[in-house]
Amino acid sequence: MNDDHKKIKELIAASFDGEMSAEEKRMVAEHIESCVSCRKAYEEMIRFEEVMNKMELQKPSRDTWKYYWDSIYNRLERRIGWILFSVGVMILLFFGGYKGIEGLIQDPGTPLLLKVGILTILSGIVILLVSIFREQIFVRKRERYKEVEK
């Protein structure tokens, strides 16, 4: 009997999603005529669906849709620009950094492992600096936009 109630309650849930056959509808209708518990579940479900169907997500401003494609297009276009810019900045920073330690690197007395270590650290610093710079640009852009939305 409990299985029947469980099955009927599952069918009731499905009925509100338009997923019940005519035969199942008949079975539910007959059952809730005589079963107080399932009829209560059915009535609860009616009210629940009313609430859920009134649910909406907040609409964004019209400008969101107006500039949506432009933003994507710009990002697609600018990707190669950012890559070239980042690589160029990294080369310049690396060159500048190398000039600062050129004497140490070219000194025959400096162990090879130390040279490799210093150059690796320099490369890491350059990549991190460029990465942080780019991140700051994007974060600033996003925060500014958030203020506009508010």
Add this chain to the structure above:
Amino acid sequence: MESLPDIKTGFGLTGEKMTRDRNISDTEAIAEVQDGCREAYQIIVQRYMHKAYYLALGLVHDHQDALDLSQDAFIRAFRKIRKFDNGKPFFPWFYRVVRNLCLDHIKRRRVRNEIPLAENLILREEDRDKEMKSVLRRGLGQLSFEQKEVILLRYFQQLSYKEIAELTGRPLGSVMSALFYAKKRLRERLVPYLETNKEENQ
């Protein structure tokens, strides 16, 4: 297929060509994109941007994040478009891109249950009823990602079980089960409130 906005600004297709191209199918537009016509992608973006944004908003609960993630999804899809089998429908494939980005975002930022849904969730006509909105917000916030996803697809996109199963790539039974338990959890929260409301109305 959603209607396209009347306003067109900036780059891409304009004027007569835009109007004519609004009627072309996804398959035709994607074939053009796959042939290297970047502007044809505008048709796809404008056709699905609302769905993409609202799906992301429902999952991550933040306007700016939803906007960024939905746009990221279009960019990611564009970069993979040559690998897309144009014999299949575009949206289920694209939906998985949106979904995976949202899931990664939630894992990365750990925003689940931390960002309030209140600002993004409204009740049509009865927005005055703040208590119900609050109950719903808390209920939705406590659902798992999968449960929230099926609720969004069912109530915001009005999809059937079968359509949800196709979109998410999950078995029909799994979708039905997730929806059943999601609704049960929400109903448990709402029922005491609704009963009170009903008595008040009588």
